[in-house]
Amino acid sequence: MGCCFSRSSGPNSPYPGGDLTTSAGAINPPPLTLPESAQSAARRGHAGANTASNHRSAGNQTLADNSRRHSRQQRPLDQHINKPLKPFSWISKDRLWTRRELAQERRDFFDTRVTGRAEIWQTIHAALQAMWEDPNGADGVALAQTILSAAEISLPTGSLANGVYDSLGNYYPLPQYIVCDPNNVSEDSDVKGELPTGVDDPQAEDISEDMEKDKHVVDVTPQVTLRARLSENARDYQIMISPSETSRSVARKIANKASLSADKSIRIAYMGKILKGGASLASQGWQEGHIVNALVFDHKA
The missing domain is CATH 3.10.20.90 (Phosphatidylinositol 3-kinase Catalytic Subunit; Chain A, domain 1)
Incomplete structure (x- = not known):
């Protein structure tokens, strides 16, 4: 009798219907199933995330390629831009220069250089003297270029007014009045140490x-x-x-x-x-x- 009462299919069974899996189903509910529309949205979102990730990876790769290509095109650090020497012309707007004043200012400028290498300043002075002696001719520029090249002095713009660099990368700035006379310079025939244009030096031998x-x-x-x-x-x-x-x-x-x-x-x-x-x-x-x-x-x- 006891065995009969313990059967789940009897009249006193606590689980009507006699389903042997009813308790298991109550304890372990079936997995949650999303609606079809939600599943489609989830699939689209996952695909979009993958696409964005792919785009980011491709963008990062492009930036890396551009960086490597740019680094290959950069000039080595031990090389400097060096352009051919060209004449310079300017007009003084805030001061009326005389040749006497220019001569004195140039002497004072080179006598007071304390930065850079002394031999480079001497070479720059020699190149400028060649241009001062032939301000309107090509010979002065050609001689000055030869002097600068022999000392490995480079011109980043080709104009001495923008400064020069030596072989070690030191920068040497040059004011305009040091490079050449302004176009509106005042003629002064009494300048000590300089002669007006067209007058021969009496000390120079033919x-x-x-x-x-x-x-x-x-x-x-x-x-x-x-x-x-x-x-x-x-x-x-x-x-x-x-x-x-x-x-x-x-x-x-x-x-x-x-x-x-x-x-x-x-x-x-x-x-x-x-x-x-x-x-x-x-x-x-x-x-x-x-x-x-x-x-x-x-x-x-």
Whole structure:
């Protein structure tokens, strides 16, 4: 009897219907099922998230590619932009300059340089002197370019008024009045150390006069050996000179030794300074055994 009463299908069964799985179904309810519309929305949202993720990945890859391509196109840090030297022109609007004032200001400027390398300032001064002596001609620019190139001085814009860089990356700023005279400069014939345009320097000897003197005057001064480095090919040439011989005469000897053509001439530079043609090397600080720079430039056609 007891067995009969424990059966779930009897009249006293607490689970009518006799379903053996009723209690299990009550304890473990069926999994929640979303409506079809919600399932479609969820699938669309998942697909959109994947698409956005793909777009972000593609965008990041594009940025990385552009960054790598840009880094390849960048100029190495040890290289500087160097453009050919070009003439500079300007008009003074806040001051009326005279040639006397310009000469004094330029002397004071180079005497008071305390930053950068002293030899670079001397080279810049020599290049500017070449342009000051030939402000309206191509010879001055060509000679100045040769001087700057020999010292590995670079011009980022091609204009000295925008400053220059040395081989170590040091910057050397140059004011406008240092580079050249303003177009509205006041002529002053009494300027000490400078002569008006078109007036010859009385201390400078004419080349033809030097040649005539060489024919008639026998120099008995002991000869010394001079070594000159030619800017055109970086070769050294040795010649015999007299300590009292003019720089212009020495330049002719170097040109003959190097077999330069007649359309080229030489200016001698020593310690970053262009030597005066009418004075001897010794009187301008040259010491026996020191190398001088022979700067070659073409005559204006």
